[in-house]
Amino acid sequence: MNRRDNKSSVRRMPRWVVWLLLLLGATAIAANVAWFRRSSRLLPMPVVSTTGMEPEVAEIIEAGRHLVEADEKSAQSWGEYGAVLRAHELGPEANVCFRNAETLDPTDYRWPYLLGVSLMTTDADAGLEAFRRAAALAEDLSHVQLRLAETLINSGRYAEAAPIVDRVLKGRTLEPRAELAKARLLFEEGKLEESRTWAKKSAAAAPDKRATQILLAQICRRLGNKEGEQRAQAAAAELPDIPTPWDDPDVESVTSLRRDRAWQRLVGERQADSGQIAEVVELLEELTLADPAARAAIEPVRRHLLQGNFAEAEKLLREIVRQHDENEKLHYQLGVLCFQQERYDAAVEEFRRAVSHKPDHVDAQYNLGHALRKMGSDTEAKEAFAAAVRLSPSHARARANLAELLFDAGEPEEARQHLAVAAELAPQDPKVRELLARDRSAKD
Numbered sequence: 001m002n003r004r005d006n007k008s009s010v011r012r013m014p015r016w017v018v019w020l021l022l023l024l025g026a027t028a029i030a031a032n033v034a035w036f037r038r039s040s041r042l043l044p045m046p047v048v049s050t051t052g053m054e055p056e057v058a059e060i061i062e063a064g065r066h067l068v069e070a071d072e073k074s075a076q077s078w079g080e081y082g083a084v085l086r087a088h089e090l091g092p093e094a095n096v097c098f099r100n101a102e103t104l105d106p107t108d109y110r111w112p113y114l115l116g117v118s119l120m121t122t123d124a125d126a127g128l129e130a131f132r133r134a135a136a137l138a139e140d141l142s143h144v145q146l147r148l149a150e151t152l153i154n155s156g157r158y159a160e161a162a163p164i165v166d167r168v169l170k171g172r173t174l175e176p177r178a179e180l181a182k183a184r185l186l187f188e189e190g191k192l193e194e195s196r197t198w199a200k201k202s203a204a205a206a207p208d209k210r211a212t213q214i215l216l217a218q219i220c221r222r223l224g225n226k227e228g229e230q231r232a233q234a235a236a237a238e239l240p241d242i243p244t245p246w247d248d249p250d251v252e253s254v255t256s257l258r259r260d261r262a263w264q265r266l267v268g269e270r271q272a273d274s275g276q277i278a279e280v281v282e283l284l285e286e287l288t289l290a291d292p293a294a295r296a297a298i299e300p301v302r303r304h305l306l307q308g309n310f311a312e313a314e315k316l317l318r319e320i321v322r323q324h325d326e327n328e329k330l331h332y333q334l335g336v337l338c339f340q341q342e343r344y345d346a347a348v349e350e351f352r353r354a355v356s357h358k359p360d361h362v363d364a365q366y367n368l369g370h371a372l373r374k375m376g377s378d379t380e381a382k383e384a385f386a387a388a389v390r391l392s393p394s395h396a397r398a399r400a401n402l403a404e405l406l407f408d409a410g411e412p413e414e415a416r417q418h419l420a421v422a423a424e425l426a427p428q429d430p431k432v433r434e435l436l437a438r439d440r441s442a443k444d
Contacts, residue, residue, distance in 0.1 A: 041103050042072070042100050042103060042104075043099055043100055044096075045065070045068065045069075046085070046092070046093035046096045046097065047093075048061060048065070048085065048090060048093055054259070054260050054261060056260070057088055057260050060084055060259050061084055061085065061088065064077075064080060064081035064084040064085070065081060067080065067081060068081050068097075073104065074104070075100075075101040075102075075103075075104035075111065078100040078101040078104065078111075079097065079098065079108075079110060079111050079114070082094040082095070082098040082101060082111075082114065083114065084257050086098075086117075086118050086254050087254050087255060087258040087259075088258060088259075088260070091121075091122065094114075095118055095119065098111050098114050098115035098118065099111075099115060102115065102133075109133075109134045109137035109138035109141070109144060110134075112130040112131070112133040112134040112137075113131065113138070113144055113147070113250055114250060114251075114254065115127075115130045116131040116134060116147070116151075117147075117251060124151075124155070128148075128152070131147055131148040131151055135147075135148040135164070142168050142171075142177070142178065143177075143246070143247065143248045143249070143250070145164050145167070145168050146178055146181060149161040149164040149178075149181050150181060152164070153181060153185065158185055158188050158189075161185065162185055165178055165181045165185060166182075176205035176206035176212075177202075177246045179198050179201045179202035179205070180198075180202040180206075180209070180212050180215070183195045183196070183197075183198035183202060183212075183215060184215065186198060187215065187218070187219060192219055192222055192223050193223075195215075195219050196220070196223070196228075199212055199215050199216045199219060200216070208239060208244050209239075209244055210244070213233070213239065214236050216232035216235075217229045217233045217236065220232060238309060301313050301316045301317050301320065310340050310341050311341060313337060314334065314337045314338065317330070317333070317337065327357075328353075328358040328361055329354075331351075331353040331357065331364075332354040332361065332363065332364050334350045335347045335348075335349075335350030335351040335354065335364070335367060335371070336367065339367065339370070342374075344371045344372075344374040347367070348368060348371045348372060348375065351365075351368035351371060352368060355368065360391050362388050362391045362392045362398075365387045365388040365398075366388040366397070366398050368381075368384040369381045369384035369385040369388065369401060369402075370401070372384060373401075378408065378409070381401075381405060382402060382406070382409070385398050385401045385402040385405065389402055393421075394425055396421075396422045396426035396429060396432065397426075397429065399418040399419070399421055399422040400418075400422045400435060401431070402418050403416070403418040403422065403435055404431075404435055407435070407438070407439070415439075416439065419432070419435055419436065419439065422435075423436060
């Protein structure tokens with residue numbers, strides 16, 4: 001084809017194709033210009049020295065930094081690095097990352113929201129503005145809306161907070177956090193009876209919140225209701241001084257990144273306690289569905305459990321167990337309550353009853369082993385852990401505990417067999433790593 005033919009073919013190109021190409025080119029140019037403008041506003045990468053940090057902490061921080069360095073255009077990488085830094089209490093450095101993430105993607109509520117959470121302890125006004133931006137992007141997320149509303153209430157901006165709280169209450173049938181906020185707003189307006197109604201709703205749905213009981217006491221004092229005030233004060237006194245936070249998936253996603261050993265131990269203990277309590281509460285609710293007449297007896301147990309009054313809960317639960325003696329789940333949960341109170345002999349008795357009703361109850365065998373160890377009955381504990389392993393060969397913690405007892409009993413070869421399997425199943429488990437180090441030391 002000669003030059004004339006080429007020119008002719010260009011002239012014959014449909015006009016709509018030419019316009020499309022021009023449009024695509026203009027779009028690409030606009031995108032590059034927009035990126036250049038955003039990137040020019042990025043703050044410099046924060047300098048974080050990991051010297052002296054625990055290896056696990058240094059590792060996750062370095063990994064976050066490398067992700068950003070690999071793609072500085074990624075809002076997700078900046079935001080995730082900020083979350084890691086915030087989790088390890090590096091607030092100013094985390095704030096830089098959250099600001100850059102928001103700059104790169106101003107449509108994602110998470111970055112201004114987490115920035116607001118981080119700023120509230122150092123710059124409340126900037127934190128409030130960040131919450132405003134986040135709430136505008138997440139109108140359907142109650143925890144974001146209520147965080148803004150609570151911040152406004154705390155700063156005395158009641159008129160601005162009220163419609164936010166009302167919208168949340170209108171859209172959700174059960175929201176004790178919003179009910180408490182509504183009670184606080186009505187209290188400030190002097191509408192004490194209405195305030196008490198909303199506070200009681202919140203307390204009934206979330207009995208573990210001390211702030212609600214304190215507000216009820218204040219309301220009753222203003223109403224001259226001495227009995228109600230004393231009752232609320234007594235309920236508040238039974239709850240921990242440290243506030244129990246409301247569920248917040250975004251904050252929880254940050255704290256889940258924390259890797260220092262002290263925090264990991266604390267989280268493990270809390271998860272164990274809360275998980276066990278949740279299991280008991282779930283079981284009681286199942287019983288209520290099966291036997292509606294049992295509701296009156298079960299509700300006080302549930303309330304004591306959620307408030308951490310294990311001794312009172314145990315007394316009431318024993319009567320329920322007596323009426324449902326064949327229920328292995330009840331015996332198991334009663335054993336858990338006894339174990340939490342360090343009454344190991346009673347725990348052993350209940351775990352054994354659970355096993356007698358359900359011989360393949362793995363958790364009962366496993367916890368029986370722990371209770372027996374606490375009593376110094378290592379031989380019986382070894383049998384219980386061995387039974388748990390037979391029932392569930394992939395139970396890494398049962399194998400680790402069995403291996404430890406075998407080492408103590410002078411049976412290292414069998415111990416190493418179980419420890420090797422546990423290490424394959426859960427290589428990062430602290431118990432497994434401790435035993436591996438102990439075995440290496442013994443060999444040296």
